[in-house]
Amino acid sequence: xxxxxxxxxxxxxxxxxxxxxxxxxxxxxxxxxxxxxxxxxxxxxxxxxxxxxxxxxxxxxxxxxxxxxxxxxxxxxxxxxxxxxxxxxxxxxxxxxxxxxxxxxxxxxxxxxxxxxxxxxxxxxxxxxxxxxxxxxxxxxxxxxxxxxxxxxxxxxxxxxxxxxxxxxxxxxxxxxxxxxxxxxxxxxxxxxxxxxxxxxxxxxxxxxxxxxxxxxxxxxxxxxxxxxxxxxxxxxxxxxxxxx
Numbered sequence: 001x002x003x004x005x006x007x008x009x010x011x012x013x014x015x016x017x018x019x020x021x022x023x024x025x026x027x028x029x030x031x032x033x034x035x036x037x038x039x040x041x042x043x044x045x046x047x048x049x050x051x052x053x054x055x056x057x058x059x060x061x062x063x064x065x066x067x068x069x070x071x072x073x074x075x076x077x078x079x080x081x082x083x084x085x086x087x088x089x090x091x092x093x094x095x096x097x098x099x100x101x102x103x104x105x106x107x108x109x110x111x112x113x114x115x116x117x118x119x120x121x122x123x124x125x126x127x128x129x130x131x132x133x134x135x136x137x138x139x140x141x142x143x144x145x146x147x148x149x150x151x152x153x154x155x156x157x158x159x160x161x162x163x164x165x166x167x168x169x170x171x172x173x174x175x176x177x178x179x180x181x182x183x184x185x186x187x188x189x190x191x192x193x194x195x196x197x198x199x200x201x202x203x204x205x206x207x208x209x210x211x212x213x214x215x216x217x218x219x220x221x222x223x224x225x226x227x228x229x230x231x232x233x234x235x236x237x238x239x240x241x242x243x244x245x
Contacts, residue, residue, distance in 0.1 A: 047200035053236035054193030055116035064244040070098030077176035084166030086110040104132035140205040149214030154180035183211040
């Protein structure tokens with residue numbers, strides 16, 4: 001599958017308000033749950049047979065002195081969508097990260113509860129995924145773990161008007177900045193993985209922040225109530241991969 005197609009599938013699967021859904025319907029419970037994704041549609045075969053799948057339990061770290069990620073974010077989160085799988089904030093063009101000398105544009109960010117990735121066996125109450133793509137369609141996802149604590153300032157505005165019904169959205173009156181989701185300490189782990197939703201395409205660079213941020217119990221519970229069920233894919237085998245830091 002070529003990179004532009006992977007990007008198109010990513011945006012459709014993640015629920016961009018303008019995208020067309022690809023493949024069979026999938027979900028997190030019953031016959032459409034993650035254990036069955038690979039059987040729902042031939043295009044989802046990697047969900048069952050892939051060897052570099054996400055999420056993972058990050059452990060057995062290899063010290064490679066990772067260079068800092070270059071963050072070039074500005075307020076641009078304006079459209080909030082409930083696609084039935086998550087709550088997603090679609091982002092205007094112009095915010096990027098620099099990784100391996102390449103610029104990746106922030107396309108959207110969304111949430112999972114509980115966390116999809118684990119760190120040294122620890123599951124977190126919530127996880128944010130900031131999804132980026134370069135001009136050739138290569139994908140990079142920044143994962144931020146969220147633990148219960150003080151209120152999260154970024155979530156206050158979107159959560160006040162959160163779309164409670166699937167396949168609905170709202171236009172936020174004030175643009176939000178994804179930078180407010182990031183911890184002050186930007187140290188991170190890195191591994192090669194996949195989309196955590198069908199079609200589970202591989203070749204995704206995962207950048208997991210070492211340090212969590214907080215959200216209040218009410219903010220975490222609000223998201224969970226809207227989803228109605230956990231929306232995390234189970235941990236996948238690392239196989240021959242290593243987690244570098």
